[in-house]
Amino acid sequence: MELLNAQTLARLAGVKLRARAVVEGVLSGLHKSPHQGQSVEFAEHKEYAPGDELRHLDWKAFGKFDKYYVKRFEHETNLRGILVVDGSASMAYGSGPMNKLQVATTLAGALGYLLVRQQDAAGLAVVAGDAVADVPARAAAGHLSTLLDALDRVEARGTTDLFSAADRLAEKVQRRSLIAVFSDLFDDRQDALKRLLQLRARKNDVAIFHVLDPAELSFPFDDPTLFLSMEDERRIEVNPREIKQSYLEEMGQFLASVRAACAEADVDYELVRTDESLDAVLLRFLARREEKRR
Amino acid sequence: MTFLHPLMLWGTAAALIPLLVHLFDRRRPRPHPFAAISFVLRSQKRTASRLKLRRLILYILRTMILLAVPIALARPVLASEAGAARAAHGPAATAIVFDTSLSMRFKDGSTSLFERGREEARDALKDLLPEEPATVLLCGARAEPPPSPIFDRGRLRTMIDEAKPGYQGADVSRCLELAARALEESPIPGKRLVVVSDMTASAFRLDAPPPQVKGPTGELVRPEVVLRDAADGRKVLPNRAVVDLRIEPAQQSGPRAFQITATVRNFSPEPANDVEVALKVDGRVVAKGFLQLAADGTGQKALTYRFEQGGTAFGEVVLQADGLEEDDRRPFVVSVPRELRALVINGEPSSVRYRDEAFFVSAALDAPGSPVQQTVRDVEAGFREKLEDYEVVLLLNAPAPSAEDAKRLTEFVQKGGGLLVSMGDRVDPDAYNKALGDLLPRPLRLVKTSASREEAEGEGKAARLLEIQQDHPVLAPFTGRAREGLMSARFYKYMLLEVDAPRQGKELSQVLATYEDGAPAIAIARRGKGRVLLFTSTVDRDWSDFAIRTSFLPLLQRFLSYLTGGLEEREELRALVGESITLRPADDRRPVAVRAPSGAEVELRKNDDGSLTAGPLQEPGMHLAMDDKGQPIPQLSFAAQLDPTESNLARIDPDVLSSHFGEETVRATARAGERPPVPVWTWLFVLAVAAFFFEGVLLRK
Numbered sequence: 001m002e003l004l005n006a007q008t009l010a011r012l013a014g015v016k017l018r019a020r021a022v023v024e025g026v027l028s029g030l031h032k033s034p035h036q037g038q039s040v041e042f043a044e045h046k047e048y049a050p051g052d053e054l055r056h057l058d059w060k061a062f063g064k065f066d067k068y069y070v071k072r073f074e075h076e077t078n079l080r081g082i083l084v085v086d087g088s089a090s091m092a093y094g095s096g097p098m099n100k101l102q103v104a105t106t107l108a109g110a111l112g113y114l115l116v117r118q119q120d121a122a123g124l125a126v127v128a129g130d131a132v133a134d135v136p137a138r139a140a141a142g143h144l145s146t147l148l149d150a151l152d153r154v155e156a157r158g159t160t161d162l163f164s165a166a167d168r169l170a171e172k173v174q175r176r177s178l179i180a181v182f183s184d185l186f187d188d189r190q191d192a193l194k195r196l197l198q199l200r201a202r203k204n205d206v207a208i209f210h211v212l213d214p215a216e217l218s219f220p221f222d223d224p225t226l227f228l229s230m231e232d233e234r235r236i237e238v239n240p241r242e243i244k245q246s247y248l249e250e251m252g253q254f255l256a257s258v259r260a261a262c263a264e265a266d267v268d269y270e271l272v273r274t275d276e277s278l279d280a281v282l283l284r285f286l287a288r289r290e291e292k293r294r
Numbered sequence: 295m296t297f298l299h300p301l302m303l304w305g306t307a308a309a310l311i312p313l314l315v316h317l318f319d320r321r322r323p324r325p326h327p328f329a330a331i332s333f334v335l336r337s338q339k340r341t342a343s344r345l346k347l348r349r350l351i352l353y354i355l356r357t358m359i360l361l362a363v364p365i366a367l368a369r370p371v372l373a374s375e376a377g378a379a380r381a382a383h384g385p386a387a388t389a390i391v392f393d394t395s396l397s398m399r400f401k402d403g404s405t406s407l408f409e410r411g412r413e414e415a416r417d418a419l420k421d422l423l424p425e426e427p428a429t430v431l432l433c434g435a436r437a438e439p440p441p442s443p444i445f446d447r448g449r450l451r452t453m454i455d456e457a458k459p460g461y462q463g464a465d466v467s468r469c470l471e472l473a474a475r476a477l478e479e480s481p482i483p484g485k486r487l488v489v490v491s492d493m494t495a496s497a498f499r500l501d502a503p504p505p506q507v508k509g510p511t512g513e514l515v516r517p518e519v520v521l522r523d524a525a526d527g528r529k530v531l532p533n534r535a536v537v538d539l540r541i542e543p544a545q546q547s548g549p550r551a552f553q554i555t556a557t558v559r560n561f562s563p564e565p566a567n568d569v570e571v572a573l574k575v576d577g578r579v580v581a582k583g584f585l586q587l588a589a590d591g592t593g594q595k596a597l598t599y600r601f602e603q604g605g606t607a608f609g610e611v612v613l614q615a616d617g618l619e620e621d622d623r624r625p626f627v628v629s630v631p632r633e634l635r636a637l638v639i640n641g642e643p644s645s646v647r648y649r650d651e652a653f654f655v656s657a658a659l660d661a662p663g664s665p666v667q668q669t670v671r672d673v674e675a676g677f678r679e680k681l682e683d684y685e686v687v688l689l690l691n692a693p694a695p696s697a698e699d700a701k702r703l704t705e706f707v708q709k710g711g712g713l714l715v716s717m718g719d720r721v722d723p724d725a726y727n728k729a730l731g732d733l734l735p736r737p738l739r740l741v742k743t744s745a746s747r748e749e750a751e752g753e754g755k756a757a758r759l760l761e762i763q764q765d766h767p768v769l770a771p772f773t774g775r776a777r778e779g780l781m782s783a784r785f786y787k788y789m790l791l792e793v794d795a796p797r798q799g800k801e802l803s804q805v806l807a808t809y810e811d812g813a814p815a816i817a818i819a820r821r822g823k824g825r826v827l828l829f830t831s832t833v834d835r836d837w838s839d840f841a842i843r844t845s846f847l848p849l850l851q852r853f854l855s856y857l858t859g860g861l862e863e864r865e866e867l868r869a870l871v872g873e874s875i876t877l878r879p880a881d882d883r884r885p886v887a888v889r890a891p892s893g894a895e896v897e898l899r900k901n902d903d904g905s906l907t908a909g910p911l912q913e914p915g916m917h918l919a920m921d922d923k924g925q926p927i928p929q930l931s932f933a934a935q936l937d938p939t940e941s942n943l944a945r946i947d948p949d950v951l952s953s954h955f956g957e958e959t960v961r962a963t964a965r966a967g968e969r970p971p972v973p974v975w976t977w978l979f980v981l982a983v984a985a986f987f988f989e990g991v992l993l994r995k
Binding site: 090091092093100184186188213215216221223227228229235237238242246247249250251254 | 345
């Protein structure tokens with residue numbers, strides 16, 4: 001399989017094309033829903049063992065074989081996926097061909113594409129400041145276009161306020177939804193991530209796509225630089241060589257703390273570098289979920 | 295401080311460059327919108343104080359580099375203030391008194407005080423103004439008046455270069471007096487004495503007046519005195535020394551065993567623990583011990599060694615080395631008794647042992663540690679023995695020998711044998727005089743009875759010894775209680791002797807001890823190469839109770855040692871460095887040279903009485919007397935010792951010295967004021983390179 005690199009992807013205009021390109025690169029791995037839906041299809045019998053639900057006992061089989069069997073079903077899904085894209089001003093940063101927002105929207109579009117293609121419902125929530133712009137979740141095939149158009153229109157602005165966004169999502173999102181968050185998680189509020197992860201406690205399936213630029217990870221600056229904040233008026237003049245070691249330590253601690261928090265909350269975490277192949281990111285994500293489901 | 299190239303100092307302005315760069319380098323940093331600015335801010339906050347310090351250090355290092363290089367190029371020198379002062383006083387005729395005493399051999403680290411003193415003397419010479427004449431006096435034990443002050447610096451420098459430290463003390467006060475006389479010969483009014491010394495107290499006589507010099511008009515003036523301390527102001531020069539050795543036979547440890555007792559002195563205000571004392575024989579350590587020495591204290595260590603063979607042996611006691619190694623060893627020469635074969639001719643044998651004439655003699659000669667191997671025979675069998683097989687013959691209360699036996703005995707003695715004759719009832723004076731008249735120290739006369747044992751008060755009337763020649767080697771050890779043991783012996787009968795008349799070809803006899811009536815008790819004489827000792831009483835209890843006295847055993851052994859020539863060989867052969875020693879060679883082997891430890895020959899002079907005087911001895915250690923064939927003569931070899939007083943390196947207080955010479959005349963007691971110009975630029979370059987290196991290290995971090 002040939003993966004799309006960031007340069008190639010950047011040449012494609014608009015989220016639609018990019019998302020499609022990404023999806024085409026992904027194996028058509030259809031996921032199995034962990035949830036039981038409305039239309040069920042009998043799959044097999046299994047001999048009863050203590051702990052099995054009594055309501056699934058097949059009394060007819062008991063009549064025939066004088067043994068307890070439990071019916072097992074395979075369900076087609078009706079999964080609801082909410083794609084949460086961080087649209088704060090910091091997402092506009094990019095040292096490569098694509099900035100973080102472009103990567104986030106492309107990934108969200110690709111994931112939405114996959115969901116709709118499987119007749120799952122996909123919705124969108126764009127977080128910019130404390131505002132959450134919604135595209136309600138639907139499974140109709142024509143909904144994909146609405147979704148991708150909405151992603152195409154996202155602009156980076158305002159500050160990152162994941163805390164408030166998490167509160168609003170909690171109110172709106174029904175239970176047992178897949179909530180995929182695409183953000184750099186640069187929120188100065190200490191408990192913002194915690195709040196976001198609490199969505200998992202409400203029995204939602206939460207996945208974090210932590211989108212970071214390589215320059216943010218490696219701090220490759222040499223000359224004295226005046227760093228300007230992208231979300232407020234903060235600025236600082238430093239000699240990057242003098243603080244590089246300390247910066248890398250801070251960043252390392254930040255990444256480690258996010259990973260640890262996600263692991264603790266049983267949330268899928270995916271670090272996405274803006275210079276890496278996005279279909280590989282999606283494949284990695286899907287493979288991990290498949291493994292987890294088993 | 296002065297500068298050889300002062301114009302280069304303008305370069306120090308470059309030291310302002312880092313400051314100017316800091317103040318005016320306002321390059322606009324590139325603005326860069328950055329999403330992770332919170333991390334940048336936190337990092338900056340975390341490292342701010344460290345970065346500030348680092349920048350400060352970098353600033354200092356760069357300034358140092360830019361300062362050090364131009365200053366170094368300006369070639370700064372630390373000029374001597376003393377030199378400036380000297381120029382202000384005008385030129386002076388100078389005498390450099392260089393202490394070459396033993397104490398200057400003290401090593402402080404790897405350099406001796408003497409070498410430091412040599413450097414000081416050279417510096418003193420170098421510091422002289424061109425118009426100042428100078429002279430050099432090497433101040434040793436025998437300091438000679440120095441030559442008149444001259445301008446030939448090369449000659450003076452050679453004198454200093456060729457100077458060697460001595461092994462004796464020096465009288466610096468006397469040397470200063472000699473130097474002051476030499477300065478009087480210079481017409482220059484200014485006079486200066488430069489003292490290069492370790493300033494040990496023993497070198498100065500503070501009771502002597504300070505040196506004065508006659509000026510051009512005859513008036514006495516005090517010369518300027520410059521003190522150059524070779525010990526560099528050290529308060530103490532700690533030293534330990536072997537100050538004495540006592541060597542005694544240790545008969546309890548067997549024949550040829552000696553106990554060597556070393557007295558060690560600690561010349562230091564600090565105690566010394568576990569000081570190693572080693573006994574070396576023929577260059578090999580044979581015994582070792584440790585001493586605890588109190589501060590300024592003395593300790594003794596006795597080491598015992600049994601020599602492997604008789605004869606003259608050489609050894610030394612060596613201390614654990616300290617600053618002055620020369621006094622950490624003390625050599626010695628010891629005469630180890632040879633195995634003696636003695637023929638005891640028993641004139642009155644008896645089956646009752648204590649009545650046997652030879653009973654007490656045999657017991658004495660068999661005592662532990664005795665080197666004597668005796669053969670006891672009666673008269674008849676005794677004279678049948680081959681006398682050549684023995685070194686000494688003891689004739690104990692024996693009848694006079696036949697003419698033939700007397701002839702054999704005489705030949706035996708003439709060839710170097712020893713003969714001891716003791717009296718008794720069987721001795722007939724006339725027959726003895728006839729047979730052995732030429733051999734005996736003196737002819738026998740008659741037996742005198744001083745008291746009878748049977749008498750009630752016989753014991754009180756019995757004769758005792760009155761006078762003994764304690765300066766003779768045979769009786770030298772009998773002092774104190776040993777002497778009492780000898781003097782308390784009672785003699786009931788003894789043989790009177792005829793007066794010793796000089797006769798052709800015969801040496802006069804010597805009386806070593808007399809009875810209360812003046813009659814000889816012990817008489818000795820040399821006959822040919824041999825010796826004869828006559829004891830005028832009995833060696834058993836017939837005529838005296840001497841045989842049961844404590845002094846009997848050691849005296850008999852001394853008799854035999856004397857008779858075989860083993861006694862007087864070493865007694866007087868002890869010498870101090872700086873002194874001379876008299877050697878009394880045997881006729882058959884005369885020394886033609888005496889060789890010092892360094893190989894140098896010691897001056898040897900013949901005396902009227904046939905003896906030789908060697909010396910004055912210049913160095914400590916073993917001196918070998920050499921015969922005309924170039925072979926050493928062990929009997930005449932000797933060890934020269936250092937004067938223990940020279941081992942005391944206590945230093946004189948500089949203030950005391952200053953007040954002695956007159957504080958207004960003493961110029962520089964500290965080295966710092968007298969240092970020659972010190973080149974500083976090398977260190978400045980080193981500093982710049984070091985600063986450059988550390989700047990690089992900081993920048994890499």
